[in-house]
Amino acid sequence: MGKPPCLHRSRFPTTTKLLALWTFIFLALFLFLFPRSSSDPTRRLLQAGPVWENRIRLSARSHSHSRRVLVTGAAGFVGLHVSLALKRRGDGVLGIDNFNSYYESSLKRSRAALLDRAEVFVVEGDVNDGTLLKKLFELVKFTHVMHLAAQAGVRYAMQNPSSYVQSNIAGLVSVLEVCKSANPQPAIVWASSSSVYGLNSQVPFSEKDRTDQPASLYAATKKAGEEIAHTYNHIYGLSITGLRFFTVYGPWGRPDMAYFFFTQDILKGKTIKVFEGADQKSVARDFTYIEDIVKGCLGALDTAERSTGSGGKKRRKAQLRVFNLGNTSPVGVNELVNILEKLLDKKARRKVFPMPRNGDVPFTHANITLAQKELGYKPTTNLETGLKEFVNWYRLYYSKSGMNIVL
Ligand SMILES: NC(=O)c1ccc[n+]([C@@H]2O[C@H](COP(=O)([O-])OP(=O)(O)OC[C@H]3O[C@@H](n4cnc5c(N)ncnc54)[C@H](O)[C@@H]3O)[C@@H](O)[C@H]2O)c1
Numbered sequence: 001m002g003k004p005p006c007l008h009r010s011r012f013p014t015t016t017k018l019l020a021l022w023t024f025i026f027l028a029l030f031l032f033l034f035p036r037s038s039s040d041p042t043r044r045l046l047q048a049g050p051v052w053e054n055r056i057r058l059s060a061r062s063h064s065h066s067r068r069v070l071v072t073g074a075a076g077f078v079g080l081h082v083s084l085a086l087k088r089r090g091d092g093v094l095g096i097d098n099f100n101s102y103y104e105s106s107l108k109r110s111r112a113a114l115l116d117r118a119e120v121f122v123v124e125g126d127v128n129d130g131t132l133l134k135k136l137f138e139l140v141k142f143t144h145v146m147h148l149a150a151q152a153g154v155r156y157a158m159q160n161p162s163s164y165v166q167s168n169i170a171g172l173v174s175v176l177e178v179c180k181s182a183n184p185q186p187a188i189v190w191a192s193s194s195s196v197y198g199l200n201s202q203v204p205f206s207e208k209d210r211t212d213q214p215a216s217l218y219a220a221t222k223k224a225g226e227e228i229a230h231t232y233n234h235i236y237g238l239s240i241t242g243l244r245f246f247t248v249y250g251p252w253g254r255p256d257m258a259y260f261f262f263t264q265d266i267l268k269g270k271t272i273k274v275f276e277g278a279d280q281k282s283v284a285r286d287f288t289y290i291e292d293i294v295k296g297c298l299g300a301l302d303t304a305e306r307s308t309g310s311g312g313k314k315r316r317k318a319q320l321r322v323f324n325l326g327n328t329s330p331v332g333v334n335e336l337v338n339i340l341e342k343l344l345d346k347k348a349r350r351k352v353f354p355m356p357r358n359g360d361v362p363f364t365h366a367n368i369t370l371a372q373k374e375l376g377y378k379p380t381t382n383l384e385t386g387l388k389e390f391v392n393w394y395r396l397y398y399s400k401s402g403m404n405i406v407l
């Protein structure tokens with residue numbers, strides 16, 4: 001009869017046991033000293049500690065003014081241009097962006113690389129990550145927040161509605177929550193949209209016109225943002241300025257926008273769809289050049305009064321503003337294509353379709369009197385001039401050496 005198993009001598013000699021023990025100790029020590037980099041940006045930030053913190057402080061260090069601006073959506077189209085303009089004039093700038101893949105994320109990485117060369121650091125993170133935002137506010141006493149992070153595009157809302165709720169509503173609330181508790185409270189300037197005018201037929205669109213008929217979920221989330229801004233201003237005395245941008249275009253633009261993918265498709269010889277309204281005219285937009293938009297954003301930041309509350313307490317009535325930033329000169333999509341044909345020296349293959357009911361509106365036209373008066377906003381670029389700049393950039397960027405170009 002054999003011995004009970006517990007009385008058997010171990011099958012492993014002592015040296016093997018020792019070897020296993022040492023391997024275990026070595027592995028534990030290695031993991032302790034070199035923790036695996038986490039995919040969670042907040043943990044990564046905390047793990048990387050002083051290295052990240054120094055980059056953040058350096059990026060946000062202000063030179064000529066004492067402005068320190070947090071730009072959300074900094075790797076986006078408008079975010080890139082606004083961040084560079086702020087940095088150029090001596091403001092401290094820190095960016096945050098989640099680099100999502102709504103459109104080619106390589107373009108966002110290229111924009112961030114350009115910002116990096118200008119000493120603007122873009123933290124990779126989501127504006128819904130309150131812990132991360134809080135950490136950034138601990139490291140830097142931001143005087144202003146330029147909130148541009150959002151899920152943009154009117155038609156994509158039918159495919160991915162929750163991304164709009166997540167970034168444009170929850171994301172805005174997350175930013176305002178951190179701002180409300182910050183001491184001192186920063187002034188907030190954020191991007192609303194011309195789309196809030198929805199089915200409004202009063203032209204040109206004035207800030208006093210109705211905005212209760214959104215034609216897309218995108219528009220509805222921007223409208224909700226304007227109401228949320230009212231609440232945070234009312235309760236916590238946050239200074240908030242909403243900017244209703246009108247179809248912004250230019251170098252480093254967004255590939256999901258018509259002027260951008262029309263350019264791609266014309267060059268490839270692909271057919272493009274031109275939408276027309278009920279009156280058989282092509283739909284029209286108040287296309288606004290990026291440099292004009294940047295001037296409007298800087299005007300809004302410069303005239304934004306710092307908040308009156310601090311640490312979540314309201315003191316006296318704070319600023320709550322909303323402005324149209326457009327070009328006041330709508331152009332039909334057919335005309336946009338004519339200009340592109342001329343600049344690209346290639347005929348477009350166009351097909352006309354009735355405007356689908358997918359979030360689109362037949363026309364936009366901004367009344368900019370208020371922004372002119374209060375922000376000194378004065379757009380100076382016509383569509384042909386602006387598209388020329390875009391086409392020059394496009395050719396360079398998509399050529400082999402394009403990644404190295406500067407603005
Ligand atoms: N370009 C236009 O024609 C236009 C017109 C009206 C309003 N707007 C608004 O202006 C702002 C900037 O637009 P854009 O054209 O630069 O768009 P964009 O998509 O190029 O930039 C937005 C950036 O925000 C980032 N982002 C999105 N959700 C995020 C989140 N939850 N956390 C962190 N980052 C996030 C994206 O990765 C992107 O880089 C947006 O709020 C947009 O709705 C743009």
Ligand SMILES: O=C(O)[C@H]1O[C@H](OP(=O)(O)OP(=O)(O)OC[C@H]2O[C@@H](n3ccc(=O)[nH]c3=O)[C@H](O)[C@@H]2O)[C@H](O)[C@@H](O)[C@H]1O
Pocket residue numbers: 152153154192193194195196245246247248256257258259273274275283284285333355360361362
């Ligand atoms: O100002 C805004 O608030 C919005 O501006 C922008 O939306 P839109 O003005 O709709 O721009 P964009 O898609 O370039 O279509 C331009 C024109 O081309 C027409 N269009 C479009 C596609 C097509 O295949 N054919 C066509 O004729 C189309 O009917 C339209 O007339 C931003 O994307 C959006 O994020 C939002 O912020």
